[in-house]
Amino acid sequence: MTVSHNLDGAAxxxxxxxxxxxxxxxxxxxxxxxxxxxxxxxxLPELDSMAVAGLLTEMEDRLGIVIEDDDVDGEMxxxxxxxxxxxxxxxxxx
Amino acid sequence: xxxxTPPATDGTPAREELLVAFDRGRDLRLLVCPAWFDExxxxxxxxxxxxxxxxxxxxxxxxxxxPGCNESLAPLTDQTLEGWRAAMTAAAEALRATHVLAIxxxxxxxxxxxxxxxxxxxxxxxxLRGMIRARTIxxxxxxxxxxxxxxxxxxxxxxxxxxxxxxxxxxxxxxETAEPVLAPGQSDLAQSxxxxxxxxxxxxxxxxxxxxxxxxxxxxxxxxGAPA
Numbered sequence: 001m002t003v004s005h006n007l008d009g010a011a012x013x014x015x016x017x018x019x020x021x022x023x024x025x026x027x028x029x030x031x032x033x034x035x036x037x038x039x040x041x042x043x044l045p046e047l048d049s050m051a052v053a054g055l056l057t058e059m060e061d062r063l064g065i066v067i068e069d070d071d072v073d074g075e076m077x078x079x080x081x082x083x084x085x086x087x088x089x090x091x092x093x094x
Numbered sequence: 095x096x097x098x099t100p101p102a103t104d105g106t107p108a109r110e111e112l113l114v115a116f117d118r119g120r121d122l123r124l125l126v127c128p129a130w131f132d133e134x135x136x137x138x139x140x141x142x143x144x145x146x147x148x149x150x151x152x153x154x155x156x157x158x159x160x161p162g163c164n165e166s167l168a169p170l171t172d173q174t175l176e177g178w179r180a181a182m183t184a185a186a187e188a189l190r191a192t193h194v195l196a197i198x199x200x201x202x203x204x205x206x207x208x209x210x211x212x213x214x215x216x217x218x219x220x221x222l223r224g225m226i227r228a229r230t231i232x233x234x235x236x237x238x239x240x241x242x243x244x245x246x247x248x249x250x251x252x253x254x255x256x257x258x259x260x261x262x263x264x265x266x267x268x269x270e271t272a273e274p275v276l277a278p279g280q281s282d283l284a285q286s287x288x289x290x291x292x293x294x295x296x297x298x299x300x301x302x303x304x305x306x307x308x309x310x311x312x313x314x315x316x317x318x319g320a321p322a
Binding site: 021022023024025046047048049050051052053054055056057058069072073074 | 132220223224225227228229230231232234235241242257291292294295296297298300
C-alpha cells in the first residue's frame with residue numbers, strides 16, 4: 001500500500017476522488033467532476049455505513065492518517081468539500 | 095453438488111459443508127480460501143470468475159464454505175480462528191489440494207503445508223477496524239452513541255454482531271492480533287500487482303473481467319515456473 005506524504009492540494013484531490021471512484025465503481029474521469037458541494041453520505045444511496053467505513057479505512061491507508069471515532073460525523077461525510085477539508089486538516093496536523 | 099466434511103469438534107457429529115468445485119481430477123488442484131463476511135459477498139463473483147479462468151487453463155479449483163458462512167448450517171457464533179484453520183487444512187486433505195489461493199482475510203487460515211498465493215491479504219485488526227467503524231457510523235445515524243473501545247471490550251467478553259455477522263468472543267479476540275503469515279512456497283499477490291481498484295471496496299458487489307484475467311494469469315504463470 002502506497003502511503004502518500006506531503007500531498008499538495010491537487011494530489012490530495014486526485015487521491016480522494018480516485019478513492020471515491022473505487023468505492024462507487026465510477027470512471028476516474030467521472031469522479032473528477034466532483035465539486036466541493038457534491039453530496040456524499042445521505043445523497044448517494046450506494047454509500048451506506050459499510051461503504052463509508054471502507055472509504056475511511058482506505059483513506060487511512062492511502063493518506064497515512066488515523067481517523068478516530070470522534071472525527072467521524074455527518075457533516076464531514078456530507079459533501080466532497082467537507083471530506084477534503086477533513087483530510088487536509090488531518091494531514092496538516094501530523 | 096459437492097461436499098466436504100470438516101473435523102468434528104468435541105465429539106459432535108461432523109456436518110457436511112458445501113463447496114463450489116471445478117473438479118476434473120487433474121494434477122493441479124487449487125484450494126480457494128474465500129474472503130470473509132461482507133467482503134465474501136463483494137468478492138464472490140470475482141472469485142468464481144478467477145476459478146473459471148483457472149479451470150480453462152487446466153487447474154482444478156475448490157472453493158469450500160467456511161463453517162458458519164454462506165450455505166453452512168453451523169452457527170457462525172461458535173466458530174473460532176483455530177477451528178477455521180483446521181477446517182481449511184481438513185478441506186485441503188479431503189479434496190487433495192496441491193496449492194492454495196487465499197483471498198483477503200482468507201490468508202489468515204491458508205493451510206501452511208500448501209504452496210500458493212495470498213491475494214490482497216487482510217490482517218485481523220484491519221478487518222475488525224472496518225467492521226466496527228461501519229457499526230459506529232450506522233449507530234450514529236440512528237442516534238445511538240457507540241464507541242470503538244466499548245465495542246472492542248464487548249466483542250472480547252461476549253462476542254459482537256458486526257454488519258449482521260455474529261462473531262463469537264473467541265474469534266473476535268483471536269482477530270485482534272491475527273496477521274497473515276506466508277508459509278514456505280507461498281507469496282503475496284498485492285492488489286497493485288493486479289491493477290485496478292480492489293472489488294472489496296465497492297459499495298455494491300461488482301465484477302471486473304480484466305482483473306480476474308490478470309489474477310488467473312499470474313497464478314498460471316507462477317504454476318508454470320515463472321516468478322510470481
